[in-house]
Amino acid sequence: MEESHGGDRTRSLLCSICNQRRPALKRPKTLQQICRECFYVVFEEEIHRVIVDNKLFKRGERIAIGASGGKDSTVLAYVMSELNRRHNYGLDLFLLSVDEGITGYRDDSLETVKRNEVQYGLPLKVVSYKDLYGWTMDEIVKMIGLKNNCTFCGVFRRQALDRGAALLKVDKLATGHNADDISETVLLNILRGDIARLSRCTSIITGEDGPIPRCKPFKYTYEKEIKLDYFSTECIYSPNAYRGFAREFIKDLERIRPRAILDIIKSGEDFRIATSTKMPEQGTCQRCGYISSQKWCKACVLLEGLNRGLPKLGIGRTRGVTGERQKDDQQIGVKNLQSKACGSLDF
Numbered sequence: 152m153e154e155s156h157g158g159d160r161t162r163s164l165l166c167s168i169c170n171q172r173r174p175a176l177k178r179p180k181t182l183q184q185i186c187r188e189c190f191y192v193v194f195e196e197e198i199h200r201v202i203v204d205n206k207l208f209k210r211g212e213r214i215a216i217g218a219s220g221g222k223d224s225t226v227l228a229y230v231m232s233e234l235n236r237r238h239n240y241g242l243d244l245f246l247l248s249v250d251e252g253i254t255g256y257r258d259d260s261l262e263t264v265k266r267n268e269v270q271y272g273l274p275l276k277v278v279s280y281k282d283l284y285g286w287t288m289d290e291i292v293k294m295i296g297l298k299n300n301c302t303f304c305g306v307f308r309r310q311a312l313d314r315g316a317a318l319l320k321v322d323k324l325a326t327g328h329n330a331d332d333i334s335e336t337v338l339l340n341i342l343r344g345d346i347a348r349l350s351r352c353t354s355i356i357t358g359e360d361g362p363i364p365r366c367k368p369f370k371y372t373y374e375k376e377i378k379l380d381y382f383s384t385e386c387i388y389s390p391n392a393y394r395g396f397a398r399e400f401i402k403d404l405e406r407i408r409p410r411a412i413l414d415i416i417k418s419g420e421d422f423r424i425a426t427s428t429k430m431p432e433q434g435t436c437q438r439c440g441y442i443s444s445q446k447w448c449k450a451c452v453l454l455e456g457l458n459r460g461l462p463k464l465g466i467g468r469t470r471g472v473t474g475e476r477q478k479d480d481q482q483i484g485v486k487n488l489q490s491k492a493c494g495s496l497d498f
């Protein structure tokens with residue numbers, strides 16, 4: 152939410168919705184100057200429209216809200232529980248968190264999630280890397296250093312959320328991705344030439360053929376407008392710099408032209424993927440049964456590397472690796488993974 156600054160002409164105007172109170176912010180989407188009270192009303196009703204128009208949920212469904220303790224998922228938990236009551240969606244809501252085992256980072260944000268559990272009365276399930284994989288991120292970083300840690304974390308988180316959702320027996324997972332995140336992802340996928348991801352990343356519901364479909368009720372919501380009671384901190388293992396640059400670039404564009412964020416999403420949506428582009432085929436991991444387009448899923452490949460003391464297995468370039476490593480890759484039949492963006496954004 153952008154506060155309007157004192158001293159300028161906007162002070163003397165009245166809220167363009169109620170025409171009674173002083174405006175407290177200017178909406179980036181519409182450039183309307185509105186008061187705080189009217190903002191909450193229009194904000195929540197917009198999310199309601201997105202949910203209804205896109206048929207995100209069906210009555211009676213069990214829905215997990217991916218809760219990282221960050222602002223987006225905290226606001227999502229609040230808005231979802233509010234709208235569920237107000238508009239009688241008839242949904243069973245749960246909070247689902249992942250504990251990566253990062254001392255001093257996740258412990259704090261998990262406290263926020265536990266507060267949300269009480270505040271909104273939503274049952275919470277926490278799944279940890281330690282329980283699922285036998286490794287915490289602290290232990291992984293100790294072994295591999297700070298170079299590819301986010302690759303491990305991103306791959307493990309994605310699967311951890313699916314496993315947590317399966318334990319909760321939910322029908323869908325709702326995540327707090329906002330319009331800024333999605334436009335960043337569109338840009339990154341273009342920069343990386345990742346057509347398969349580009350064609351998926353703008354969809355409001357994904358993974359309908361996978362274990363648990365995911366949806367993004369904040370797809371059209373500006374990050375600036377998502378501010379409430381939240382606690383947020385940077386991961387001490389510092390997120391990937393490439394996404395950081397894309398994020399800064401988008402913020403610069405937004406300053407000049409606020410619509411840029413929605414325009415980038417629109418461009419991503421309107422890309423037509425040539426039918427000659429080869430898309431990965433989905434199968435299942437021969438080791439753990441998770442969905443995978445290769446013989447082993449990414450998590451199993453990374454875990455194999457960790458457990459055998461070959462943590463570079465399945466990561467980055469092949470240059471300078473031993474014959475054993477190349478043989479390993481061939482045996483397992485995996486493509487090398489590129490370092491991915493902070494998995495927190497996968498929430």
Ligand code: SF4
Nearest residue numbers: 301304386390493494
């Ligand atoms: Fe995990 Fe994100 Fe930290 Fe990387 S920056 S280690 S993906 S939480």
Ligand code: ZN
Nearest residue numbers: 436439448451
């Ligand atoms: Zn697997």
